[in-house]
Amino acid sequence: MAKQIGKKERMVRQFFTEHHAGEVPIDETVQNLYKQFMLNTENSDVSYGLFNGVVKKLRAGFVPGAQRTSTSSPEPGNAENSSVNVEPPEIIKIGNMPFPNFKLFKTNSLIDKILSDHTVDGGLYSGTANILVGESGVGKSTVTLQMLAKIKEVNSEAKILNISSEMTRNDLFFFYSKMPIIGNVPTLLLMDHIQGRFDLTLKNALLSDEYDVILIDSYQDIVVKMADVLGFKTTRASTWLTNLIIEAADKLGKAVIAIQHLTKGGQYVGSTYLKHATTAMMEMRFDDSGRRYIEFSKNRRGGSQINKRVYYSLVEGEVVWDEESWNRDREADILANGEQESRSELENRFNELFLRVNEHSAEDVIEDVEDAEVETITITN
Amino acid sequence: MVNNTEFQAIRQELSGKDPLIKRIKLKQLEITDESLKKGIVLIKGYEVPVSAGFFHRLGNVVGINISLLKKMSKKNDDEVLQKLLSAIKKYSETIDGDKEFLLVGSSVEHKVVNIVRADKYSRLTNDTLFKTAEVLLNEIPELSIDTIDKSELGMSINIVHAQDKGFERLGPDEIFRFGISLVNTANLSQVKDFLYRMSCANGMLSKDSSPDRGRLLSDSPRTKLVGPNGFANIIQNSHSWSQNGFVPPSFEDRLHRAMDTQASYAELSHAYETVKSQIQEEDPDRRLLLEQALRNQMFPHLRETEQRLINKGYDPMKLLPAEQQFIRTGHTVWDTINDLTWLGSHKSTFNLTDANYFKVEGGNLFAKKKWDLAHAALASV
Numbered sequence: 001m002a003k004q005i006g007k008k009e010r011m012v013r014q015f016f017t018e019h020h021a022g023e024v025p026i027d028e029t030v031q032n033l034y035k036q037f038m039l040n041t042e043n044s045d046v047s048y049g050l051f052n053g054v055v056k057k058l059r060a061g062f063v064p065g066a067q068r069t070s071t072s073s074p075e076p077g078n079a080e081n082s083s084v085n086v087e088p089p090e091i092i093k094i095g096n097m098p099f100p101n102f103k104l105f106k107t108n109s110l111i112d113k114i115l116s117d118h119t120v121d122g123g124l125y126s127g128t129a130n131i132l133v134g135e136s137g138v139g140k141s142t143v144t145l146q147m148l149a150k151i152k153e154v155n156s157e158a159k160i161l162n163i164s165s166e167m168t169r170n171d172l173f174f175f176y177s178k179m180p181i182i183g184n185v186p187t188l189l190l191m192d193h194i195q196g197r198f199d200l201t202l203k204n205a206l207l208s209d210e211y212d213v214i215l216i217d218s219y220q221d222i223v224v225k226m227a228d229v230l231g232f233k234t235t236r237a238s239t240w241l242t243n244l245i246i247e248a249a250d251k252l253g254k255a256v257i258a259i260q261h262l263t264k265g266g267q268y269v270g271s272t273y274l275k276h277a278t279t280a281m282m283e284m285r286f287d288d289s290g291r292r293y294i295e296f297s298k299n300r301r302g303g304s305q306i307n308k309r310v311y312y313s314l315v316e317g318e319v320v321w322d323e324e325s326w327n328r329d330r331e332a333d334i335l336a337n338g339e340q341e342s343r344s345e346l347e348n349r350f351n352e353l354f355l356r357v358n359e360h361s362a363e364d365v366i367e368d369v370e371d372a373e374v375e376t377i378t379i380t381n
Numbered sequence: 382m383v384n385n386t387e388f389q390a391i392r393q394e395l396s397g398k399d400p401l402i403k404r405i406k407l408k409q410l411e412i413t414d415e416s417l418k419k420g421i422v423l424i425k426g427y428e429v430p431v432s433a434g435f436f437h438r439l440g441n442v443v444g445i446n447i448s449l450l451k452k453m454s455k456k457n458d459d460e461v462l463q464k465l466l467s468a469i470k471k472y473s474e475t476i477d478g479d480k481e482f483l484l485v486g487s488s489v490e491h492k493v494v495n496i497v498r499a500d501k502y503s504r505l506t507n508d509t510l511f512k513t514a515e516v517l518l519n520e521i522p523e524l525s526i527d528t529i530d531k532s533e534l535g536m537s538i539n540i541v542h543a544q545d546k547g548f549e550r551l552g553p554d555e556i557f558r559f560g561i562s563l564v565n566t567a568n569l570s571q572v573k574d575f576l577y578r579m580s581c582a583n584g585m586l587s588k589d590s591s592p593d594r595g596r597l598l599s600d601s602p603r604t605k606l607v608g609p610n611g612f613a614n615i616i617q618n619s620h621s622w623s624q625n626g627f628v629p630p631s632f633e634d635r636l637h638r639a640m641d642t643q644a645s646y647a648e649l650s651h652a653y654e655t656v657k658s659q660i661q662e663e664d665p666d667r668r669l670l671l672e673q674a675l676r677n678q679m680f681p682h683l684r685e686t687e688q689r690l691i692n693k694g695y696d697p698m699k700l701l702p703a704e705q706q707f708i709r710t711g712h713t714v715w716d717t718i719n720d721l722t723w724l725g726s727h728k729s730t731f732n733l734t735d736a737n738y739f740k741v742e743g744g745n746l747f748a749k750k751k752w753d754l755a756h757a758a759l760a761s762v
Contacts (some may be wrong), residue, residue: 289621325617331516332613335509342506343402350401350486354429354493 008046012054015041026056029195030231056231100253102126105158105213107150110310110321111143111294115280116301124151125301126212129249129277130257131219133268134284138292139314140259141167142179143284144215146319149181149256151213161211164203165190165221178317186211190222199226199240206248206256214248218259219270235271242274249279257282287311383526388511395536398621400567401486406479407443407469418550419463422493424473424484432487432494436465439496442482443468485568497568505570505612507536510563513612514538520616521623523628527560527577535565539575544626548633550640559627572615574629577742578722590608635747638755639715645753646686646697647705648746652717653680655742656724659733671731679720682712706753714752 005013015037016022024033034051038044106112106123114123124130124147134140148160162185164172166242169189176182193201202222206214216222219241226237248254260270264286268275275281280299287293293309296302309329311322383391403424411423417436421428445468483502485495517540518524527541543561547553555578562573644652656675663669676684686708687697700708724731725739 011425035605135440289618291621324620326519328616328620329613332616335512335516335616336613337507339509342399342508346399346402346506347404349488350403353488353491354403355425355427356488 008050009054011041011046012037012046012051013058016058024055024231027197029197030055030229030236031195052231056259059231059234072327074291098122100127103158103212103255105151105255107147108154109150110312110323110326111147113326114294114299114302114305114308114310116299117304118301122302122305124213124255124257125279126255127249128279128301129245129251130255130280130282131260131270131274131278132257132282132284133260133262133270135262135266136284137205138284138286139312139319140284141175141217142314142317143294143319144217144257144259145175145182145185146179148185148213148215149179152184158213159211160185160213160215161205162215162217163190163205164188164217166218167191167227175317181318185255190225194225194229197230199230199232199237203244206244206254207252209252211254213255214257216245216256216258218261219245219274220261233291238271239273242271242277246277383529384511388514388526388529391531392508395531396506396511399506399508400494401488402502403484403486404481404483405484407472410439410469412462412466412469414462420492424752429484430492431625432492433489435493435496440465442496442498443472454594467533467537495567503566503570503611504568507565508571509612510536510538510565513563513616514540514740516616517619521619522618523623524560527575534567536564537564537573541575541577542623542627546626546628550637552598557628559629559632561622561627563612563615570612572611574627575604576629576632578740578744605657636715639718639747640713640754641758642714642715642752643709643754643757645706646683646690646700646708646710647702648714648753649680649683649686649710649712649717650705652721652742652746653683655737656721656731656733659735659738661732661734674733682710685711709754709757714746721746 013022016024019036030052031048033055034048037046037051048213050160102169103126104116104119104123105126106121112124114126116122118125132140132144145162150364151158152160164187167175167189168191172187172189188201190198190202204213205332206216222241223234223237226232226241227234230237232240245256245258249256260274262268275298278298279301281297282294283297284292284294287309292313293311296306296308299306309325311325313320313322405424409424413421413423416422420431420433420435422431422435423429443465445464477607481499483497483499484493485497485502486493514526518526521542523543524540525543527539530537530539539560539562541558545556546557547556558577560575560577562575564571564573653676656679657672660668660671660675662671688710690697690700721739721743724733725736725741725743727736729736
């Protein structure tokens with residue numbers, strides 16, 4: 001049975017039918033639309049909250065940046081009754097694929113070592129989508145802003161961009177006063193565009209040729225704002241943003257670092273799609289003794305550096321990487337490798353003592369015995 | 382203290398003296414009709430000698446009940462053999478069947494003495510313990526090796542920090558030094574807290590080594606350090622621990638509680654009996670005199686408590702251990718510890734077998750999981 005629509009909602013729907021052909025215009029903010037509604041509707045006592053709710057209902061199924069054609073999602077793989085143009089699969093030999101000219105951005109600090117492992121000193125590769133998750137207060141913005149500033153300092157030709165959705169310029173002032181090095185970081189404050197279609201502003205910035213190392217602070221906040229301010233469904237906003245990041249990294253060869261939040265329980269809060277689609281997943285946490293560290297739980301450019309912790313501290317707002325701690329961990333790695341060798345040695349001794357030979361030899365002995373039996377039969381015959 | 386030459390000599394002696402290990406799956410282990418009787422199992426067709434306790438442990442691993450395990454001492458019991466065979470077969474067919482186990486062999490006994498789940502075996506080689514100690518000594522010059530204990534099943538390296546520590550409510554000559562023990566047991570490598578009381582009057586030694594005695598520092602992160610990760614962790618954290626001389630966080634609190642908690646009749650009796658058992662005197666009459674002298678001079682509160690019990694109509698000899706734990710002595714736990722450590726640090730008129738042991742016994746009482754009358758003050762609330 002169809003749900004009954006209230007009188008006020010009917011009024012809002014009627015307004016859109018009469019003035020906007022039954023659609024919510026994509027280039028208008030909800031606040032502007034509400035103003036129009038109030039001017040055009042006599043004796044209306046519809047609240048902004050109710051109006052916004054109806055707008056959300058009307059926009060349901062709307063894909064940001066695209067013309068809405070239907071309120072229902074197409075079934076995956078089903079092109080029946082639609083005019084979708086399905087391209088034939090393009091199969092290319094890996095060796096014949098067009099690859100971008102990969103750049104390596106260094107900060108000349110300890111963090112480079114875990115960013116990648118294809119060169120001795122590491123660094124941040126272009127064409128990568130990196131998600132950074134971290135506990136509240138661990139220093140996500142501080143560390144990444146300093147990374148951007150250092151990249152610019154070391155590679156003067158690097159085109160860096162900081163996209164901040166959470167901070168206002170007043171917030172940034174206090175960061176800057178403690179960390180003057182970030183003064184050279186070009187920054188897009190999405191809060192400045194919150195009254196308009198900030199999703200399109202974000203898209204333009206991310207896909208622009210003018211930037212090749214981009215920090216997004218933060219992914220979750222942008223998704224929440226798209227849902228609250230623009231009325232998009234959270235899952236669709238999230239998928240749209242993930243696709244945008246992947247397009248920027250994979251197709252346009254940018255290095256993107258997107259900050260993501262953790263739940264209060266310390267769990268990753270984003271979608272599995274985001275987690276799987278990205279090149280690397282960095283985690284910033286406090287250890288048992290309260291020290292801050294950063295490590296990768298996934299890194300397609302630095303598999304050998306996964307789970308290696310780089311400790312740091314925030315001294316008067318600046319990030320100080322703990323080289324000594326890193327060296328101590330490497331000493332522990334040497335011990336662990338030595339232990340592994342010792343265990344192999346103990347297993348060899350076990351085989352020698354109890355199985356008389358090592359494993360390979362044991363199999364050889366069995367084969368030798370079988371061969372010997374065959375030979376014996378031959379001689380007898 | 383152990384100097385470098387002694388350290389290297391002991392290292393030479395103990396390095397490589399580790400249990401031999403072999404990684405297997407249960408389905409690789411064969412048991413024949415003769416296995417229990419002859420004390421052998423088959424691995425890859427080889428007869429491997431096993432100890433008497435091996436089948437008991439194997440039974441444990443595959444979940445045979447305790448009463449059947451007890452029957453295993455009767456080697457010819459066909460029922461047990463059949464149960465064991467069927468239990469191994471069933472286990473191998475379950476989801477856990479692919480899990481790996483470690484056979485632990487003794488090169489001295491020339492037998493396999495144990496079987497454990499591979500993921501539960503967290504023993505490092507003795508050599509890794511020595512190397513870890515070496516790294517710690519190099520990292521922190523204030524650390525030195527106090528002692529190295531050797532036992533049939535393992536060893537421990539007791540490392541102590543040079544910083545002298547005094548505490549409120551103790552005399553100025555009451556100095557403590559703290560550190561850690563790197564402990565190797567049959568199946569486990571572990572880091573434990575170590576304390577040493579340096580005093581001209583009384584020495585006390587405590588190594589938090591017995592699980593039933595609990596942890597000297599139940600809240601210390603150090604007590605959780607087990608296996609390879611644990612050892613990597615101590616190298617990482619040693620610098621921060623060194624800043625306060627390795628003092629366990631809850632030590633001072635425990636010290637003050639020892640000063641405020643009365644020793645129970647059971648605890649005081651145990652202390653007296655421990656000392657009494659060490660008196661070396663063959664003449665029974667003279668021995669009796671010495672025991673009385675010990676009681677009067679060193680344990681007057683024990684005598685007074687027993688007199689009080691008799692006056693109230695109780696026979697101290699007939700009290701159950703649990704009843705003894707409820708009886709106050711008017712003597713604090715800290716005083717009792719001091720009685721023991723005084724005997725451990727001084728030449729007395731009593732000819733004692735190993736007086737030095739009382740330093741450890743005093744430390745054991747200090748590290749006891751819960752003193753009998755720890756919460757007795759609440760009874761009167």
